[in-house]
Amino acid sequence: MKQQEFLNIVLPFRDKMYRLARRILVSTDEAEDAVQEVLLKLWKGKERMSNYKNPEAFAMTMTKNYCLDRLKSKQAGHLKIVHSNYQSPHARLQDQVEANDGVRMVFEIMETLPEQQKMIIQLRDVEQYEFDEIAEILDMKPTAIRVALSRARKAVREALIKKYNYGVS
Amino acid sequence: MELAKIESLLEQYFEGNTTLEQEAQLQQYFATADLPDHLAPYKDLFAGFGYMRQQKSETEFVVPQVKRRNPIWGYAAAALIGVLLSVGVFMNNSADDAPTLTAEQQEAIEAFEEAKKALQMLSGNLNDGIEGMAYLNEFDKAAEQIFK
Numbered sequence: 001m002k003q004q005e006f007l008n009i010v011l012p013f014r015d016k017m018y019r020l021a022r023r024i025l026v027s028t029d030e031a032e033d034a035v036q037e038v039l040l041k042l043w044k045g046k047e048r049m050s051n052y053k054n055p056e057a058f059a060m061t062m063t064k065n066y067c068l069d070r071l072k073s074k075q076a077g078h079l080k081i082v083h084s085n086y087q088s089p090h091a092r093l094q095d096q097v098e099a100n101d102g103v104r105m106v107f108e109i110m111e112t113l114p115e116q117q118k119m120i121i122q123l124r125d126v127e128q129y130e131f132d133e134i135a136e137i138l139d140m141k142p143t144a145i146r147v148a149l150s151r152a153r154k155a156v157r158e159a160l161i162k163k164y165n166y167g168v169s
Numbered sequence: 170m171e172l173a174k175i176e177s178l179l180e181q182y183f184e185g186n187t188t189l190e191q192e193a194q195l196q197q198y199f200a201t202a203d204l205p206d207h208l209a210p211y212k213d214l215f216a217g218f219g220y221m222r223q224q225k226s227e228t229e230f231v232v233p234q235v236k237r238r239n240p241i242w243g244y245a246a247a248a249l250i251g252v253l254l255s256v257g258v259f260m261n262n263s264a265d266d267a268p269t270l271t272a273e274q275q276e277a278i279e280a281f282e283e284a285k286k287a288l289q290m291l292s293g294n295l296n297d298g299i300e301g302m303a304y305l306n307e308f309d310k311a312a313e314q315i316f317k
Contacts, residue, residue, distance in 0.1 A: 035228070
């Protein structure tokens with residue numbers, strides 16, 4: 001497979017990989033690194049790529065797995081503590097300066113969700129994948145995804161309304 | 170879209186029962202409509218998803234290049250190996266020559282010594298013979314006297 005052929009396949013969903021990575025890892029730098037790593041792995045295994053029915057779902061699954069692994073090793077290495085101690089949530093939102101406080105709250109709430117709920121909301125409400133595609137990416141049954149999605153959306157709603165009632169910070 | 174329909178759609182949304190099309194309708198509605206207070210949080214919710222969708226990776230992926238070496242290095246390496254080999258062989262030869270001889274070489278030296286002895290014996294006998302020929306001179310003298 002030629003470079004250009006490879007890039008033509010991966011570029012359309014590269015940003016989706018990045019956003020999923022960013023949702024899981026929170027840090028923009030780490031999300032960029034994750035995308036590079038996963039693309040490199042895809043490039044090395046490019047001969048097999050034409051065998052996959054859906055390269056995008058495959059790439060998203062790899063991104064998910066890579067990020068969850070990163071998260072695990074980060075937690076093992078205490079890096080997470082450093083992260084949450086010294087970086088305010090607002091610092092991570094530099095690229096959303098134009099967003100209002102309500103939108104910021106949505107970002108913050110998303111960060112507090114468990115990983116699985118984060119990923120499902122990301123894939124459905126942000127990337128607008130069909131349930132079948134999400135099922136393929138996360139290796140879950142579509143019915144289980146529906147249930148988890150409902151739970152995640154309700155968790156976001158509850159937190160959001162609570163914040164609203166306390167007044168927009 | 171009337172409010173009642175939106176509210177029921179929203180209810181379905183939180184149950185995870187809406188289609189992508191219905192979710193797009195909700196998104197559009199909350200992006201544009203003038204909303205009653207109790208729906209205000211949902212405007213932020215859908216706007217938030219919209220912002221998240223705009224985030225883009227800023228690092229370009231560069232396909233790693235397989236480095237193709239200049240062929241001259243190949244020739245240089247081959248030449249170097251050749252030189253090293255010949256030096257090695259030469260050193261080996263000069264170092265090992267004297268002390269260790271093959272059986273064949275030793276046999277050859279022995280044969281040489283034997284041949285030398287044999288030749289010396291032969292030349293010794295030959296010398297004896299030549300001494301004996303001194304008598305012939307007497308014969309020559311006598312012959313001169315007669316044929317003068």
